Amino acid sequence: MITVYSDDHRFHDGKVELNDGKLVPCFEMPRRAELVLARVKATGLGEIVPPKPHGLDPVRRVHRSDYIDFLSTAHDEWKAEHGDYDALPLNWPVPGMRRDVRPQHIDGKIGLYCLDVGTPLTAGTFRAITAGADVALTAAALLGTGERAAFALTRPPGHHATSACYGGYCFFNNAAIAAQALRDAGAARVCVLDVDYHHGNGTQEIFYERGDVLFVSLHSDPVHEYPYFCGFADETGAGAGEGANLNIPLAWGTDATQYVAALDHALARIEAFGVDALVVSLGVDTYKGDPISRFALDHDDFTAIGARIAGAKHPTVFVMEGGYAVEAIGVNLVNVLQGFEAAD
Numbered sequence: 001m002i003t004v005y006s007d008d009h010r011f012h013d014g015k016v017e018l019n020d021g022k023l024v025p026c027f028e029m030p031r032r033a034e035l036v037l038a039r040v041k042a043t044g045l046g047e048i049v050p051p052k053p054h055g056l057d058p059v060r061r062v063h064r065s066d067y068i069d070f071l072s073t074a075h076d077e078w079k080a081e082h083g084d085y086d087a088l089p090l091n092w093p094v095p096g097m098r099r100d101v102r103p104q105h106i107d108g109k110i111g112l113y114c115l116d117v118g119t120p121l122t123a124g125t126f127r128a129i130t131a132g133a134d135v136a137l138t139a140a141a142l143l144g145t146g147e148r149a150a151f152a153l154t155r156p157p158g159h160h161a162t163s164a165c166y167g168g169y170c171f172f173n174n175a176a177i178a179a180q181a182l183r184d185a186g187a188a189r190v191c192v193l194d195v196d197y198h199h200g201n202g203t204q205e206i207f208y209e210r211g212d213v214l215f216v217s218l219h220s221d222p223v224h225e226y227p228y229f230c231g232f233a234d235e236t237g238a239g240a241g242e243g244a245n246l247n248i249p250l251a252w253g254t255d256a257t258q259y260v261a262a263l264d265h266a267l268a269r270i271e272a273f274g275v276d277a278l279v280v281s282l283g284v285d286t287y288k289g290d291p292i293s294r295f296a297l298d299h300d301d302f303t304a305i306g307a308r309i310a311g312a313k314h315p316t317v318f319v320m321e322g323g324y325a326v327e328a329i330g331v332n333l334v335n336v337l338q339g340f341e342a343a344d
């Protein structure tokens with residue numbers, strides 16, 4: 001399997017996030033991608049290629065232009081107002097306040113375009129996320145050259161980013177960008193299968209009213225887990241997208257047996273829907289040792305997950321998402337890819 005990778009992810013290197021009322025070092029760090037890359041090399045998974053530049057037009061297919069424009073200048077505006085450190089939001093336009101007035105101050109803009117306090121926006125963020133989108137787009141394009149599968153080794157992750165809001169460590173929704181690119185390249189129907197521990201609220205929002213992109217997510221039940229305000233089983237899509245959204249919330253402590261049963265349910269739905277290509281939002285924060293998650297999967301379980309996904313027999317792009325047990329991330333993530341290849 002070909003891996004697409006760019007060193008430019010390192011330009012996004014937040015110092016602190018607000019977690020449980022404390023400012024703590026960011027869980028989402030460059031070392032995550034470096035350890036996955038090292039594992040790809042150590043296991044001989046396959047060729048590693050740089051991304052090709054695609055520009056921002058494919059990103060505009062899933063993100064609003066005003067949001068992209070905001071991200072491109074946000075840190076410069078922040079720095080001019082507050083100084084040269086990472087940007088975090090101050091407040092939000094909750095119900096009862098106005099969303100139809102565009103703030104002129106950077107603090108107001110961040111409140112409009114950001115959904116949490118865990119996602120510092122840094123001086124290098126825009127460069128990193130632009131490279132990340134190129135990584136996802138290059139991996140998706142490999143399917144058009146006859147590759148059965150490709151791996152987009154990218155960070156920061158993407159699945160929490162909505163069409164016009166960042167958060168959950170995510171800015172550009174790489175999986176959604178890849179799925180849209182596959183549609184634009186001729187795939188009639190595409191599925192995004194999200195196996196990250198957290199619900200992919202951004203991907204859901206982007207495709208919620210579309211019948212050509214199926215979104216299926218297995219995740220920790222939002223009744224007790226981030227992102228809390230969506231990801232429930234009764235969210236099934238709307239309009240043309242009615243029936244094209246499947247959420248499978250799972251309890252804290254979910255083990256391999258329970259997880260694989262849920263994955264089989266997800267794969268049966270994908271089979272019934274009928275797709276030409278699959279994008280996997282590949283988070284491994286379902287690992288038992290993850291510091292911010294509460295599932296119970298072990299190293300070998302990720303191999304089994306990869307094998308199950310291979311059984312769907314679709315051209316597949318894997319896009320890296322979460323996984324914060326940093327020293328285990330390389331093994332867990334590459335186990336999925338090796339499990340896929342071994343079963344293929």
Ligand SMILES: [Zn+2]
Pocket residue numbers: 196197198283285321322323
């Ligand atoms: Zn996650």
